[in-house]
Each structure stands twice: as structure tokens, then as C-alpha cells.
Amino acid sequence: MDSQPIIEFTNFTFQYFSQAEPTLHDMNLNIYPGQKILIVGPSGSGKSTLGHCLNGLIPFSYRGEVHGSLKINGVETSTLDIFQLSKVIGTVLQDSDSQFVGLTVGEDIAFALENDNVPGDEMHRRVRSVAQMVDMDTLLTSSPFELSGGQKQRTSLAGVMIDDVEILLFDEPLANLDPATGKTAIEIIDDIHKQSGKTIIIIEHRLEDVLHRDIDRILVIDDGRIIADMDAHALVASPILKETGIREPLYVTALKYAEVKVTEEMRAGHIETLKTEFSRDALQTWYGHIQPADHLNTRPSILKMEDISFSYDGIRPVLTDINFDIHEGEMVSIVGKNGAGKSTLSKLLCGFEKEDRGRIFYRGKDLRDKSIKERAEIIGLVMQNPNQMISNPMIYDEVALGLRLRQVPEEEITLRVDKVLKICGLAPFVDWPISALSYGQKKRVTIAAILVLDPKILILDEPTAGQDFRHYTEIMEFLVKINKLGVTVILITHDMHLMLEYTPRAIVLAGGRKIADTAASVVLTDAQVIAEANLKETSLFALSHMAGIEDGTQFVQGFIDYERRLKNR
Amino acid sequence: MNMKMKLFSYNLADTPIHRLSGLTKLICFLFLTFAVMYSYDIRVTLAVMVFSILLMWVSKIRFSQVRLMVIYVLIFIVTNAVISFFFSPEYGTTIYGTSHEFAKIFGISLTYEQLFYQVTKMFKYASVIPLGMIFLLTTNPSEFASSLNGIGVNYKAAIAVALTLRYFPDIQRDYHDIYLSQQARGLELSSKAKFFDRFKNSLLIVIPLIFSTLDRVEVISNAMDLRGFSKNKTRTWYTSRKLSRQDVLALVVSGLIFIATVCVSVFINQSRFYNPFI
Amino acid sequence: MKDLFKVNTKTIVATGLGAAIFTLLFMYVKVPSPVPETSFQTAYGLSALFATLFGPIAGALISFIGHALSDAIQYGSPWWSWVIASGVSGFIFGFAFKRTKVEEGEFKGKDILTFNIIQVIGNVIAWVVVAPVLDILIYQEPVNLVFTQGITAAIMNCISAGVIGTLLLIAYAATRTKKGSLSKK
């Protein structure tokens, strides 16, 4: 690379005003024009902080101490203000609801131009052409309320691209997107990269999903330091992912189970580039030796929905004729595209909304006349958005709230809260205010606040959004543990790994109807269900074909059974 | 508590009123309301009221859309009338300078002056309402901010209004969700609870709403700064439109009505009041 | 003094979102008072909080926009004299901006007193002076009526801004972090 770097960190250190330690340590990093970079790392490792340094939010909006140098296009950023930087680097924030400041799509895309005093006609012309690029030109007059998560993300993208910046920065673009929309988002980003040659930086936990398209370099950040800088093939072949607690692609895990030594030569960074000649035999042998586990849950029904239909406004149906039966001690996931009605379903179960038709039974008893409070004795719900549940400024009080309202003696509260905080990985933060936590940490606070109440049935809406693999595993293992003790667990999720790994059974919603209710491995290999519910075929399926194994579904099921046995040992 | 109520039931009908630009409608609204607020002449008030009801008809507003507002307004006007009578039963006499008594209740004399003053006041209040309704129901909220900026309001204040309209539905939904999730944690919100507990418990809903909003302020203002908000002294608006012939016509008509009202007061009544008693 | 009226993007956004909550509280979250047909408006506690955190401009606009909007939604048109009075009260609340140590995480004795003195002055000027005078100028309401109404409103709003505003500020102070204070256990 002989050209001049577009981004240049030299001995760069940053410490937030309220922190006792620096968050970024002594960074040295060069990024060249036109590169496409992925940044991964555990939650709280400083990825977003790095992004803030680039786009100028540090020091413009967050106070702190900076040492060392950061140059963009050869210019020291400390001599630029945020407006000058915004002409060079465009940022798409994780929270697309907050990024969407206009009343309609058109206004939002035009926001940067309005601030630049671009005259009306030119503005409309430019908005239309950018909207076409992201396929939003027919929705210019829609309000954010009428858009799906993916459409909001596209709008944010257009709003940033309209300024013709040189660098695009995406902070967790996939969080909260359903698998198919996430895949599309990665494709859009890649197309823009190919067409315009912009420099692209993506921060993301979902490594495998980003690797759906090419990436030039992957940076691994741990504890504020860059500990690896390599391409995808080298990274998955190295032990770094495992050491830092980042999830490797599922097919790589399968290869390792089959005792294949993953090397750089195998080009395992993307499933498309994987050379299977080194591993075909090993995979077949491994597959042949898996003993199927028995799955039948014959225990009595604990929760049953019968012909449930619901609409918020009485006009547009959100759920239509939903039927299902969940058995005691089961672990089930509910999946489906953005806006399919998953969260709504959980609200009906808890009595937050009243069904228009149909009945809900708990152990054969009709729940119709039970109030929210009475249902809450049985069913605990962790809502999708943590901010909607948190009502105390301090972590400890928040988790203790439900117990205090139930008049549990204070000594017992202390015991139970401490225990649950430990499980959720929050013990180091007991006396922090909630406002100093990252999104993933806040989410864990809400899980703790419900877990502490010991419900019979636990519903978690997107429990793993924004979590790194280590915490994700800890939370899920704990759920498995309480599930074994008899608690029924329902997971609403966009994470197909989660569904495969932890829930033998999946209920699939699309357009407010139930379109499948079967084994998770079957769902993820059924092309029609996948298309209808915006899911994504698992890479294990592709792997089985590459290895010459006919029955892909059976292979996926085999993988799950093997993994479960491994954990139970 | 009807949380499903829409903010503006802005309807997308295509009428001459809807086609006017937001800026025009805002200026006309201000002209006409100032006219009726300034004048205490029942003839002027009635004329404006008839005119605005006509406009409501033109803009195809159905009664069902405004029924709730009408009920609120009627309750308000009646209460106001009763209270102000008992507080100052002779205020009319003071204003008009004469006293024509026609009945007596509870030893308070009823005069034509008082009756006339109160009737005038009732119509004065009532006549503003249809104007407001037309404005709310035919103006695209997107155009509102640019219109405010158009009449000279600082663009930062105009953006604040736009943000209010943008985030009100979100906040309404958050409030509802917090309300439910707190109940699920065991919070008693029904009227069974004692007064003080109810007060404390409603705070338990309001506090998370406010604090999550404060967090959001940070994120949203970052997003706006990153896209260059407030770097210039002025800004343009995606939704502002050029004024058409109809816009000019509407502006002239409402301007004339305002001037006429002032003229009636200055030259005919020689005061803000129309006095039929001398 | 000049700092008091400085407006940056955060002030604008706080104003917009604050006005949205104000509208919501003004319409739905009234705490019934012992006097029949009246209630404590929690919304004034909110405007006192935001005014203290973001200054007089934000305070004035939040109460003005919020009050106007909720009037418009309920009655079809704002009740200008009271809307303006609301704006004035929010503006004066804003003089507590940077006069307390709430941003540093402390809101105790002296700060509570400062805040409440300012809050009471704001309510008295708004409801005992501005609102009645405008009522008389615009609507020619009877003098004794408007002053009785004004005094009642001033008392009620002093209580809600005082109680709710103080509680909110104490809660807010608890979430502030001091320099270099955060470290993992």
C-alpha cells in the first residue's frame, strides 16, 4: 500500500471524564482509502469509543482526555470541528430510531442538505437519487412509525450518503434486524463500497453475518487495545476469537468438532471460499458417529393459545388465528421478520394488550379474567427495549424493585439480588448508576430484574441483542440451568444461532400468522419458511452439501445434538 | 385513559384548503384569530365564525373528527360563563355604562348588559375553535416547522417544534409500555391504592420515562451534530413550498378581514366594544 | 449571565423531547388534589427539571410548546393567555440553571432552597401577574375572577413544581458521575 493513509492513529490514548482508567490505550493504526474494515471485540472493549474519536463526538460531545495523534486525510483531527469532520466521515448510529430525526423519510434524508442551505429543487433531486440507491424512493412520505427496522436502517444510510463523504462508519448496523434484512444491509453496504470506492468501517458483534461479503481487514479490540489486524481467513484460523470471547462462524465450529485443523490455506473466512477438500472425510466420519438425542417432551401443557387474533387499531390485523401449545419445562423460540408480531404476542400473554378473539390457557385454566399483576406472578417478561423497564437510577434498586413491591424482607432481597447480579455479570458494577452502562449491560439489568422474581414461565424478547459472546453464553447457560429446574422459557429472537443451539423447537411467525412450529433444524433448512419469514439458511446446511452429505437437515440436527451432549458432559 | 388517540388526525383529503401551503395557513390562522381576539364586537365575531364554519365545510372535515373537542369546549364555555357570572354579575354594566335590569335571582339582578357581555364572550371563545381545527386537520405536520421559520421564528425553535411532533408518538408508546411493565412488577395503580401511594406510584412511571428521554437527548443531538445541524445561521427546508396564486389570495383575504376588524373598532365603535345600549 | 441563554443542539433536542413529555403529562398525568375539580399538573415538575438542566430558553419553549400543543389537541385551539404564562414560568425556572450543583451529582439543602425560591418566584409572576393581566387584555374577563384563578393556579403549581421538581432533581443528581469515579469492583 503506497498511498497515504486516510486514517492514522499514532500512540493514541483516550480516557473518559468519569472513568478512572483510559478506555483506549496507545493505539497505532493506519487505514488506507477504499479499504473495508470490520472491528470486532467484546462488549465494553472500546469499539464505539474508537468510532466517536473518528467522527468527532469525542471531544465535541463526550468529555475526556486525549493523548497522541489522530489524523484524517493527513490533518490532525484536533484542529477540525465536528462539522468539518462530518463532511469527510458519515456515521450511521446503532439506534436507528434516534438517528431518524425527520417526520418523514424524505425529510430525514434531506436533513444534512437543509443544514447546508441547499435550495429546494436541488434538494429534492438529490434526495430522490440517493433514495433510489437504497431502494426507498417509493416511501419518501412515510413516517418512521410505518417503517420496519430494515427500512429505517436504509433511511439512515441514505441520510449519511447524501453528503458524499469519503468514509462511512457503521456502529452495529445489524442489531435488531431480522436475518434476511441484516443480509440485505450487508449487501447494500458492499454494493456502495464497490460502486463508490469509499472507505468503510463496520463495528459489529455478528461476525459471520458481516462475512457474508468480502472484508479487507478485521481488527480485534480487547480492553482498549488492538490485539489483531488480519484478514478473515487468518482470523478464523487463529485462536484469537476464542480467547477474546467472540463467536466464530458456525461452520468453523462444526469443522473443529470434526477435529479438522482449520488453517489459513483452507480459506475458511467465508463459507463461499472454504476449501472442503481438507475436511470432507473428517466431516463425514464425525457425522456418522453422532448419536441422535431424544427430544420428545411429553409433559403436560403449561401455556396454550387458541385461535388468537389481535389488532392495535381495529383495522390492520397484527396477529391472526394463532394456535400453539407449550409444555412444562420446554425451551421454545419465536422467530420471524421485523414487524411480524412477536413482541405483540408476548404482550398478549402478559395481559398488556387484550386479544380481540381467542383464548389463552395456563395449565388448562382460562387466563381471561386475570389482571396484569396476577399474570405476572406466573409469567415474567423481559421487554425488547431495556429503557422501557428501568425505573431506578441505581442498578441494585432496580433489580430489587419487584421484590420490594412484593414485600419480601430486606435481608432476603439482598441475598437474592446479589446472586442474580453475579449470574448476569453485573456484580462489578453494583453501585454504578444505570446511565453509565452500555446498551448490552442495561439489557442484562432488565433480565436480572425479572429473574430475581422466580417466574414459572419466562419470556425474553431479544435477550442477546448487543451482547458479546461471553455474556451471551453466560446468560443462556443460566437460562438452561433454570429451565432444567422446571422453568419454561420462551425466547423471541433474530439470532438463528441462539435458536439452533438452545431451543429444540421454534415457532415461526410471518405476517401475523404462524407458518411453522417444528424443530429448529427443520425451520432453518426449509427454503419456503426461510423466505416467508425473512430468516437465513444456516451455514451448516451449506457445509453439509460441500462435504457431500445429502440430508442437510439431519446434519444440522446432528450438530445440535452433538453440541448439547458436549455441554452436558 | 385513551392512549390510542392520534396526535393530529391530519387527513389527506385534496381540497383547496389542503392545497394551500402550510405557511399561508399559519399566517391566515394568526390573522383571523387575532381579529376575533382583538374585537369585542359580536357582529365581527359572528361573521368570522360563519366564515370559518364555511371553510370547515370546504375542507371536508367531518363532525366525528372534532366531536371530542367540541364537547370539551362546550364544557369549558359553560363553566366559564357560570363562574364569571357569580364572580362579577355587574361586569357588563361597568363595561357598557348603562343598566337594564330584567330579572332577579338570589337577590342578584340580571341585566341585559351582563347578558350581552357574556353572550359576546361565549361567541368570542367559540369562534377561535373552528379556525384552530381547520389548521390542525389540514396542515401536514411536516410543513409546520418550515412555516414557523417562514414567519420569522428562529429555525432552532422551529426544529424544536418539529422534534416534539416527531417524538410525541414514541413517547406516548413508551409511557404506555412502562405503565404496563411496572404493573407486572407488582405496582398497584388502580384507585384501590391510597392517595399518597398513588402519587408515589405515578412517579415510578414518570421517572423512567423522563430519564430514558434524557439519555435519548444525548443520542439524538449527537446524530444531529454529525449531520451538520446548527453550523449555519439559516437553513432551508425540504417541505417548504413556493406560494401559489391561491396562497396569495388567501393571505390577502385574511389580511383584509383583520384590517376590517380593526377599522370597525377604531372608526365605528371607537372602542373594542360594540355598545348597542347607547 | 450570557451562558444562561446559550443554545446548542442538545438544548434544542431537550426542548423538543421535553415539550413532548410535557404535552403527555399535561393531558394524562394529573394528580387529583383535595380541592374538587382541580389537580396538580405533574407537567410543571417536568418543566422545572428541564429548565434547571438546560436553561431558561429550553424551559420557556418546553412549557409554551407543550401547553399550546395539548390545548390544541384537546380544545382545537390554544388558550393563549395561559400558554404564554406557562412559557413565562418555564423561563423563570431556567434561572436555576448553573446555580445548583446538580450536574456534579449533588442536590442538597442549599441547592434545594435555591431551586424552590426561583420556582416560587416563577410561578407567582406567571400565574398571579402574567396570566390574569393577559386574560383581562385579551378576553376582558372580570378582574376578581382572574386573580382568584391565578392565585389558585400559582399555589397548585408551586406545589407540583416544588415537590415533583425537587424529587426529580434529587434522582437526577444520583445518576451523575464524578471525575474518575467509575472503576470495576
Ligand SMILES: Nc1ncnc2c1ncn2[C@@H]1O[C@H](COP(=O)(O)OP(=O)(O)OP(=O)(O)O)[C@@H](O)[C@H]1O
Ligand atoms: N460516556 C461515557 N462515560 C464514561 N464511560 C463510558 C462512556 N461511554 C462508554 N464508556 C465506557 O467505556 C468503555 C467502552 O465503551 P464502548 O461503548 O466503546 O464499548 P463497545 O466496545 O462499543 O461495547 P458494546 O459492544 O457493548 O457497544 C465501557 O467500559 C464503558 O463503560
Ligand SMILES: Nc1ncnc2c1ncn2[C@@H]1O[C@H](COP(=O)(O)OP(=O)(O)OP(=O)(O)O)[C@@H](O)[C@H]1O
Ligand atoms: N403500540 C402499538 N400501536 C400500534 N401498532 C403497533 C404497536 N406496537 C406494534 N405495532 C405494530 O404491530 C406490528 C407488529 O409489531 P411487533 O412489535 O409485535 O413486531 P415484532 O415481530 O416484535 O418485530 P421486531 O422483530 O422488529 O421487534 C408492527 O407492524 C408494528 O408497527
Ligand SMILES: [Mg+2]
Ligand atoms: Mg458500542
Ligand SMILES: [Mg+2]
Ligand atoms: Mg419485537
